[in-house]
Amino acid sequence: MKLVYIFSSFAAKGGTERIFCDKMNWLAEVAGYEIVFVTYEQGNHPFAYPLSNKIRHVDLNTRFFTTGTMSLLKRIRFKFTMPRLFKHRLRKLLDEIQPDVVVSTTYALFLFREILSQPYRHVVESHVYYQLLLQNTFTHISWLDRKIARHLLEMLKRCEKVVVLTHKDAACWKGYDNIEVIHNVVTNYPEKITDVADRPKRIIAVGRLHAQKGFDLLIQSWQLIAARHPDWQLVVYGHGGDLQKLQQQLEEAGLTSSMTFAGATDNIYKEYQNSAFYVMSSRYEGWGLVLVEAMSCGLPCVSFDCPYGPSDIIRDGEDGLLVENGNIQQLAEKMELLINNKELRERLGVQARLNAARFTSDNIMPQWTKLFETIVQNDNH
Structure with missing residues (x-):
């Protein structure tokens, strides 16, 4: 051929x-x-x-x-x-x-x-x-x-x-x-991953710093719950033209101590496995490869049910959580649900890894x- x-x-x-x-x-x-x-x-x-x-x-x-x-x-x-x-x-x-x-x-x-x-x-x-x-x-x-x-x-x-x-x-x-x-x-499906139960109190997001990825919405959502969880960190990996604007929004929201734009990384799988769960705030997606990558590392994902991709990847309540598209309040609630419930994180994370295998x-x-x-x-x- x-x-x-x-x-x-x-x-x-x-x-x-x-x-x-x-x-x-x-x-x-x-x-x-x-x-x-x-x-x-x-x-x-x-x-x-x-x-x-x-x-x-x-x-x-x-x-x-x-x-x-x-x-x-x-x-x-x-x-x-x-x-x-x-x-x-x-x-x-x-x-x-x-x-x-x-x-x-x-x-x-x-x-x-x-x-x-x-x-x-x-x-x-x-x-x-x-x-x-x-x-x-x-x-x-x-x-x-x-x-x-x-x-x-x-x-x-x-x-x-x-x-x-x-x-x-x-x-x-x-x-x-x-x-x-x-x-x-997803071609990189790790054979072994770190123990889901031992991961730090850290939420991860990945993507270009562009309006499509909705990191401005994520900041607004995190602002609703961050004060109640001072021992948790939200880290965003990626680069793009909106960094300055997003950093300013972060400062105005008073979130610089709990949320970080960490730039790009050459080893994103290491960062997935150093996190408790993944959050996606995109306004739209062609697919959502990062969701599958995160799931393959045993991370439950919270995502807007944006057009299109997340609903083909996440089985709501089984291996992750879907949120009404653009609903900032609901995104905060679902993130807080996982923050407060380690057992739920672990159960969803185990199933997420199993389900991600269908995309190998x-x-x-x-x-x-x-x-x-x-x-x-x-x-x-």
Whole structure:
């Protein structure tokens, strides 16, 4: 089986990049597929995560992001010439490779005409939910952007499959008969973890410091209960542009002694296992990989039931707790419930680790190989 994966660049350390890397490595190393990884804006940047040496990488060197620094006239010209150059270079490469399946993502929505016009079988992965895709910016005129996005998304009906991450998102793709749900993979499932009963009085959260992750809501929620639990700490790991704003909110709330923005870490699994439970305050998610990671370390998770992901991962009351989306008071109540009940934390944590195993490579990746092989077999018939 010969697959081509298309992604803009592999320079940023993000969740999607990590998932892409893990999947391609598994398919190359375990399934024995021939994988060609095609980027178009990588340049000379190093890879964010290590790729198997069995994977061939090609960069098309069509750096769309450079248009942001150009004059208006030059930018308009590049809006027309750059996609054509991308299409030409991609076609030449694909004709050389002759892949069985070409895999791209909805992050390349603005290039769908160029990608999907290639005469090969296409699978498109959507790592964000459908309604968010309609909010893509093309002209900065909201109604027109939405119309353009709908038109581009209609092209996906030509694909062999559109793979989404959650069942709730799948229900939003009305009129599409090619939707498949395959959850994301957690490849680092620790064989052994520290004893759940011995963990310190520490709550952990992880994510980019961005409005999507709702850390402003988390601060408000923590403010409601922090004074009653002076021996507990809430630590947030991640970096992003909202650090200064969040730090100011933290200071104004008088929480600097009990809540910390600790920056990024290279060993997040160590931090999971040094915590009593996990909290997610996101306004929306494509999936929620950090929930699965935390659960694999025996952490119960408290999460907003945001669109979409947490409800596909957490079984409410069995291995974690779901909270009405955006309900700050309820989030505080659920956090306090776990703070006050060590036995509940331990019971949920044990079950969380067991349930997280359903997202390991052994359970998820065969769904991908079955998908690819069915596509090729159907086409041959």
